[in-house]
Amino acid sequence: MVxxxxxxxxxxxxxxxxxxxxxxxxxxxxxxxxLFCSHLLRAVFLPPYExxxxxxxxxxxxxxxxxxxxxxxxxxxxxxxxxxxxxxxSFGAKSLLPExxxxxxxxxxxxxxxxxIVSGRVxxxxxxxxxxxxxxxxxxxMEASAVDPYKYLVATRVLACVLMLPLLTLAADxxxxxxxxxxxxxxxxxxxxxxxEHGFKEATFNDFLPPTFKTAVFGLIIGVVACFQGMxxxxxxxxxxxxxxxxxxISSLFIILADVLLVRLIQVLFP
Amino acid sequence: MTAPMKTKADAAIQVKTLRKAFxxxxxxxxxxxxxxxxxxxxxxxxxxxxxxxxxxxxxGLQQPDSGSIRVHGQExxxxxxxxxxxxxxxxxxxFQNSALYDSLTVEQNVAFPxxxxxxxxxxxxxxxxxxxxxxxxxxxxxxxxxxxxxxxMQKRVGLARALALSPDIVLFDEPTTGLDPITASEIDALIxxxxxxxxxxxxxxxxxxxxxxxxxxxxxxxxxGEILIEGSFKDLQASKDEFVVxxxxxxx
Numbered sequence: 307m308v309x310x311x312x313x314x315x316x317x318x319x320x321x322x323x324x325x326x327x328x329x330x331x332x333x334x335x336x337x338x339x340x341l342f343c344s345h346l347l348r349a350v351f352l353p354p355y356e357x358x359x360x361x362x363x364x365x366x367x368x369x370x371x372x373x374x375x376x377x378x379x380x381x382x383x384x385x386x387x388x389x390x391x392x393x394x395x396s397f398g399a400k401s402l403l404p405e406x407x408x409x410x411x412x413x414x415x416x417x418x419x420x421x422x423i424v425s426g427r428v429x430x431x432x433x434x435x436x437x438x439x440x441x442x443x444x445x446x447x448m449e450a451s452a453v454d455p456y457k458y459l460v461a462t463r464v465l466a467c468v469l470m471l472p473l474l475t476l477a478a479d480x481x482x483x484x485x486x487x488x489x490x491x492x493x494x495x496x497x498x499x500x501x502x503e504h505g506f507k508e509a510t511f512n513d514f515l516p517p518t519f520k521t522a523v524f525g526l527i528i529g530v531v532a533c534f535q536g537m538x539x540x541x542x543x544x545x546x547x548x549x550x551x552x553x554x555x556i557s558s559l560f561i562i563l564a565d566v567l568l569v570r571l572i573q574v575l576f577p
Numbered sequence: 578m579t580a581p582m583k584t585k586a587d588a589a590i591q592v593k594t595l596r597k598a599f600x601x602x603x604x605x606x607x608x609x610x611x612x613x614x615x616x617x618x619x620x621x622x623x624x625x626x627x628x629x630x631x632x633x634x635x636x637g638l639q640q641p642d643s644g645s646i647r648v649h650g651q652e653x654x655x656x657x658x659x660x661x662x663x664x665x666x667x668x669x670x671x672f673q674n675s676a677l678y679d680s681l682t683v684e685q686n687v688a689f690p691x692x693x694x695x696x697x698x699x700x701x702x703x704x705x706x707x708x709x710x711x712x713x714x715x716x717x718x719x720x721x722x723x724x725x726x727x728x729x730m731q732k733r734v735g736l737a738r739a740l741a742l743s744p745d746i747v748l749f750d751e752p753t754t755g756l757d758p759i760t761a762s763e764i765d766a767l768i769x770x771x772x773x774x775x776x777x778x779x780x781x782x783x784x785x786x787x788x789x790x791x792x793x794x795x796x797x798x799x800x801x802g803e804i805l806i807e808g809s810f811k812d813l814q815a816s817k818d819e820f821v822v823x824x825x826x827x828x829x
Contacts, residue, residue: 354693439678446638447676450669451690451742452662458693 342534346464349456360462367428367463368470372477378423379478382415383407383486391493401504403490408505411482413517414569420475421524421561424467426554429532432463433553436536437546445537460537464529471525472518479518512576520568524561531557587613588647589746589778590635595644597630604630606802607644612778614745618807619781619789621824622799628782629673631799632748635780636670637661648746666694669739669747673754675731677723683710683734684719690741709737713767729760736767740775747771749781753788765791786825798824 386407394400436459439445448455487501532553539549592610596603604627612618620628633639635646637653646653648664656664677686687706691697697705710716713733723731732752739747752768753761765788771777772792783789789796790810797807798821806816813821 354695442674442679443672443676444678446633447670447672447678447738448689449638450636450665450672451693451738452665453690453693454658454662 338538339530339534342537343530345456346460346530346533349454349461350465354457356458356462359458360465363462363466364470367424367431367466368474371424371427371470371474374427375420375423375474375478376481378419379411379416379481380485382419382478383411383482383484384489386410386415386482387486387489391490400494404487404496404501404505405508407486407490408483408502409509409513411486412479412509412514416479416482417475417517417521417524418561418565420471420478421521421528421565422558424471424474425524425528425557425561428467429528429553429557430550432529432532433536433539434546434550436460436533437539437549440537440539440549441542441545455537460533463533464526467525467529468522469525471521471528475518475521516572516576520565520572523564523568527560527564528557531560589614589616589649590780591645591647591650592631592635593645593647595631595634595646596642597627597634597639598642604802605634605641605644608799608802608804610797610804610807612780614778615772615776616795617772617777617779617781617793619783619793619796620799621783621786621789621796623824624784626799627802628799629750632670632750632780632782636665636668636748666742667745669742669744671732671735671739671747671749671752673750675723675728675735677731677734677738679723682720682722683715683726686723686734687737687741690738694742705741709740710734712740712770713737729756729764732756732760732764733767736764736771740771743775744777746778746780749779749783751783751785752781753783753785761785761788762791764788768792 387403390403390406391400394403394406436445439459445455445459448458483502483505484498487496487498490496490501491498535549535553535556539545541548588611590610590612592608595605595608595610597605608631610618610620610631620631622628630639634641635648635653637656641654644654649667651664653661653664677683678689681689684706687709688702691702691705707716707719710719713736715730715733715737718726718730723734726734736752749768752764756764768779768781769792772779779792781789781792794809795807796810796813798805798813800820806813806818806821813825816822
C-alpha cells in the first residue's frame with residue numbers, strides 16, 4: 307500500500323485567506339475530505355484496533371441516542387396515525403391504515419427521522435469534542451506520543467455511527483408502529499396482533515431491509531463529516547462552535563441528498 | 578566564544594536551513610541548530626517568533642517548507658507516518674498548556690502512550706504509571722480529571738506522560754509559563770532531575786530566563802525566525818547586540 311506523507315494530512319490545511327473565492331474553498335474542502343477518507347480507510351483496516359474505545363463509542367453514540375430516537379419515532383407514528391385516519395375514513399379505506407402506517411414508517415419516516423435526529427445529537431457532539439481536542443492540542447499530543455488519532459478518535463466514531471444507525475432505526479420503527487397502533491386503537495379499537503397482521507400483509511423484505519440498511523450510509527456521513535469538521539477546527543472557542551455547527555449542517559444536508567439517491571437506487575435494485 | 582559542544586557524531590538533533598511560513602507570514606527563516614546527546618538547549622525569544630513551531634517541526638507535527646531535520650541521524654521530513662511514529666517513541670513532548678486528555682483521569686493520561694506502545698503486562702504498566710507519577714509527585718491524584726487539578730499539577734502530569742515511553746529526547750514547550758515562581762522552580766528541579774537520571778537530550782522553549790539558566794547547557798536566542806545568537810549565558814551577556822542586551826536586562 308502506498309504510504310502517505312506523515313504530517314499535514316489531518317485535514318487541517320491552514321485556513322484559506324478570506325479573499326479566496328467560494329468555489330476554491332469548496333474544492334479545497336472536498337480535496338481535504340478525500341485525503342481524510344484515505345487516511346481513515348488505512349486506520350480502519352490496518353492493525354492495531356482500538357476495541358475498547360470502539361465499545362465506548364457504541365455506547366456513547368448509540369445507546370445514549372436511543373431515548374431521543376425512540377421518542378421521535380413514536381411521535382412520527384402518532385402523527386401519521388392522526389393525519390391519515392380522517393383522510394382514509396373519508397375515502398372509505400380505513401382498513402388500509404395499518405398498512406399505510408407500517409410502510410411509511412419502515413420505508414421512509416423511520417430511517418430519515420433517525421438520520422436527522424442522530425445527526426443533530428451525535429454530529430454536534432463529535433464536532434465539538436474533536437474540535438476542542440484539536441484547539442487544545444490534545445490531538446497533537448496524541449500524535450506526539452506515536453498514537454494515530456485517526457485510529458483512536460476517528461475510526462472508532464465512524465464505525466460506531468455506521469453500526470448504530472440501522473439499530474437505532476429499528477428502534478424508531480418499532481416505537482413508530484407501536485405508538486401508531488395505540489393512537490389508532492384509541493379511536494377505532496383494533497388488537498395489536500390484527501394491526502401488525504394487516505400492516506405487514508403486503509410488506510416484503512424489500513420494503514424493510516434496504517431502507518433500514520441505507521441508514522448505515524447516513525451513519526457513515528454523520529461519522530465522517532463530524533470527525534472531519536472536528537479535526538480541522540482551529541481558533542479557540544469560536545473554532546469549536548464552528549466545527550460543531552458545520553458538522554450538523556453539512557451532515558444533515560448530505561443525509562437528505564443521500565436519501566433521495568438511495569431511495570431511487572433501492573427502487574431500481576429492489577423493485 | 579561559545580560553550581563547549583560535543584562532536585557532530587553525537588548530535589541527537591540537527592536542524593539545517595529550516596524554513597516555515599503560514600501564508601504570507603514567515604515564521605522560521607532558515608534556522609540552523611544542533612543539540613548533542615545528553616545536552617539541554619534553551620531556545621529563547623519573544624512571543625510569536627516561531628519557537629513552538631520549531632518544536633512541532635522537530636517532532637513531525639508540522640511539515641517544513643524547506644530544510645532538513647535529523648533526529649538520531651535520521652531525516653524525519655520524508656518519513657511515512659509509521660516510520661515517524663517509531664522515531665516519536667524515542668521522543669517526549671511537554672505541551673505549553675499540558676494538553677492532557679480531558680476525558681481521561683491522571684492515571685489514564687500517563688498510561689495512554691504505554692497502552693498503545695504495547696510490550697507491558699497490565700501489572701507492569703500500572704507499576705510504571707505509578708512510578709512516573711511518583712517521580713513528579715502526583716501519585717495521590719490518580720483518579721482526578723485534568724479539570725480538577727491546578728495548572729502546575731497538569732504540567733507535572735504532562736511531564737510524566739512525556740516521559741512514559743522512556744524517551745531519549747524531550748521537547749519542552751514553555752514548561753514554566755503561567756506558573757507561580759515556586760511551582761516554576763519545582764518544574765525546573767524536576768527537569769534537572771530527569772536529565773541527571775536518564776541523560777536526556779532536551780530542547781526547552783521558554784521566555785523564562787531564570788528557568789533557562791537553571792536547566793540548560795546552552796542557550797539560543799531567536800529573532801525574526803532566525804537564531805540571533807547561541808552559546809552559554811555568559812556568551813549572551815557578553816553580546817553588545819541591542820536586542821540581546823534588552824532581552825537579558827529584564828532578568829538582571
